[in-house]
Amino acid sequence: MATTADAFNAVAEARRRQILDVLATGERGVNDLVALLGLPQPLVSKHLRVLREVGLVEVREQGRERLYRLNAEALRPISDWVKNYERLWTQRLDRLDAVLQELKELQEPTGTEQGHDSRNE
Amino acid sequence: MATTADAFNAVAEARRRQILDVLATGERGVNDLVALLGLPQPLVSKHLRVLREVGLVEVREQGRERLYRLNAEALRPISDWVKNYERLWTQRLDRLDAVLQELKELQEPTGTEQGHDSRNE
């Protein structure tokens, strides 16, 4: 069912987003993350595992530390998906602008306008 | 705990993304969605409820139909969040380009091209 097996699910958890946010600033060991996020270490390790399994982070072993780093490209599916919607809300704001413009013109009858519609679809 | 109470979680489910994808093309009644997605009606209604609760869709009643439409702006938090990461992978690709460029120059000290892809990772 609802697997945690893709970036969308991995990122749905706020803590994991926080982890990514930290890693976006550079490679970090687990304890760094624990300290920065104020979460119990096992919990951080678990979240890191999920992130690893979907390719959002990569590990590098250095001595007895495990340095995690972000693999931002794994966010592409999300970025690509959401990008298709961006124009929809900018479009909508544009229409709002148009309406406001109309109102303004009605208030200051300098122009010749008067038509207005607003039935969509 | 892991609530379905925000856009990130709502969108983590593939079916819900599908629903949004359909609604992105225009207002639809539930049965339209059922037909288009090939899912049982109660399931669609449940997903629509989740989407409604996080503000991703809005309903309008017309006769005995309920027309759902997308509210793309509710995707902004996702868009905003992921946007901060986009430069990271383009950056990385730029660096890859740079590396490839170097290799090319090393291989052909004269400086004519012939470049072709490569496996990254």
Place this chain on the structure above:
DNA sequence: TTGACACATTCCCATATAGGAATATGATTG
């Protein structure tokens, strides 16, 4: 080797959730 350190894993529990089946609700038509 022993012990400390850094981290991962396991066990356990409470809750959340998707989905199926059946049923309820509300508007429309006859």
Place this chain on the structure above:
DNA sequence: CAATCATATTCCTATATGGGAATGTGTCAA
């Protein structure tokens, strides 16, 4: 009002998940 259409809700179950506590594993230092 009865029948029907369109949709929502409820009941139920299997599974997934986050988190806590305790423990395991591997590395380095003395």
